[in-house]
Amino acid sequence: MKKGLLLVMVLLITFSMSAQLFAGGQQEAEDDGITILFMPGVADPFYYMMEKGIREKGAELGVNIIVAEFPKAWGPEVQVPILEATVAQGGIDMILIAPTAIDALISPLKKLYDQGIEIITVDTFLGNGDYSVDSDYSFPLSYIGSDNEKGGREMAAHLAEMVGEKGKVYINSTNPDVSSVMGRVKGFKEGLEAFPDMELVGIDYNMDVQQKATDQTLGALQKDPDIVGIFGTNLYSSQGAYQAVVNAGLSGAVKLATWDASVDIINALKKGQIDLCLAQKPYEIGSLAVEWGYKFLSAGTKIPAKVIPGFEFFNEGNVNDPEMDKFIYK
Numbered sequence: 236m237k238k239g240l241l242l243v244m245v246l247l248i249t250f251s252m253s254a255q256l257f258a259g260g261q262q263e264a265e266d267d268g269i270t271i272l273f274m275p276g277v278a279d280p281f282y283y284m285m286e287k288g289i290r291e292k293g294a295e296l297g298v299n300i301i302v303a304e305f306p307k308a309w310g311p312e313v314q315v316p317i318l319e320a321t322v323a324q325g326g327i328d329m330i331l332i333a334p335t336a337i338d339a340l341i342s343p344l345k346k347l348y349d350q351g352i353e354i355i356t357v358d359t360f361l362g363n364g365d366y367s368v369d370s371d372y373s374f375p376l377s378y379i380g381s382d383n384e385k386g387g388r389e390m391a392a393h394l395a396e397m398v399g400e401k402g403k404v405y406i407n408s409t410n411p412d413v414s415s416v417m418g419r420v421k422g423f424k425e426g427l428e429a430f431p432d433m434e435l436v437g438i439d440y441n442m443d444v445q446q447k448a449t450d451q452t453l454g455a456l457q458k459d460p461d462i463v464g465i466f467g468t469n470l471y472s473s474q475g476a477y478q479a480v481v482n483a484g485l486s487g488a489v490k491l492a493t494w495d496a497s498v499d500i501i502n503a504l505k506k507g508q509i510d511l512c513l514a515q516k517p518y519e520i521g522s523l524a525v526e527w528g529y530k531f532l533s534a535g536t537k538i539p540a541k542v543i544p545g546f547e548f549f550n551e552g553n554v555n556d557p558e559m560d561k562f563i564y565k
């Protein structure tokens with residue numbers, strides 16, 4: 236009887252110890268008093284992926300993460316009021332923000348910086364993005380995001396190859412004053428210079444409205460029916476341009492080089508209706524931003540002025556490769 240009781244007690248203790256250990260493994264690190272705010276550019280799958288990276292790294296490091304309301308449209312007039320209202324609630328040590336313009340965000344962010352809040356810009360930057368040289372926009376600690384010019388150059392080379400290095404091409408972009416898409420357009424134009432038989436016939440700005448991108452691309456195809464290739468510089472530009480090419484019955488005939496790996500774009504690539512897609516690494520951008528922010532706030536570690544995760548290209552050869560799945564924005 237006594238032996239039996241002892242056995243039950245041993246079993247109970249073992250069970251409770253392993254339950255505690257298991258729970259410990261699942262637990263997030265303890266909150267150490269650092270609060271970081273994420274201010275996205277707009278409500279889209281790219282920034283949802285970034286939010287995921289931010290939240291998961293925050294949980295791992297014990298950083299308190301606040302995510303501002305996702306702006307429903309792109310632009311400083313929507314983003315700044317959300318930013319200011321969220322910061323006014325207090326307690327923020329650092330802001331990770333995708334500024335929706337290179338110039339209009341300088342003054343609102345400087346005001347917050349002067350109140351003692353550190354800034355890292357993610358995905359987009361202020362001014363020319365060089366925070367290592369003293370200027371009125373060099374107060375952020377770092378830019379963490381893609382090398383958009385490099386991506387644009389590589390995009391041009393791939394598109395040139397797809398169209399036999401000759402013919403007319405068209406760009407659909409979002410804004411003329413947003414660093415990310417500006418860089419992509421600049422790089423693309425530079426990349427085209429290597430192909431003397433290729434001509435850029437136009438560029439339109441859709442202000443991040445997909446239907447506008449469709450209408451503009453249809454207009455460009457009517458004006459220049461011999462366009463052979465189109466570059467969409469972000470998710471909505473790409474999805475809009477894709478829709479235009481489908482509506483015009485030109486799938487396959489006009490090559491589509493797209494930026495941002497949304498599920499819709501990857502599905503279109505699988506169907507052979509899109510030819511190329513550059514996938515950025517938003518999860519990694521978010522995760523790195525929290526990691527560097529934490530190191531700076533907790534130990535004063537200097538953050539490199541630029542932190543650049545790479546990107547990946549989806550094409551018909553690798554789009555069904557399970558290894559590529561993790562680069563789709565889900």
Ligand code: T6T
Nearest residue numbers: 279281358415469470471495
């Ligand atoms: O392309 C991304 C981002 O990099 C850009 O700055 C804005 O548009 C996206 O969020 C895609 O919609």
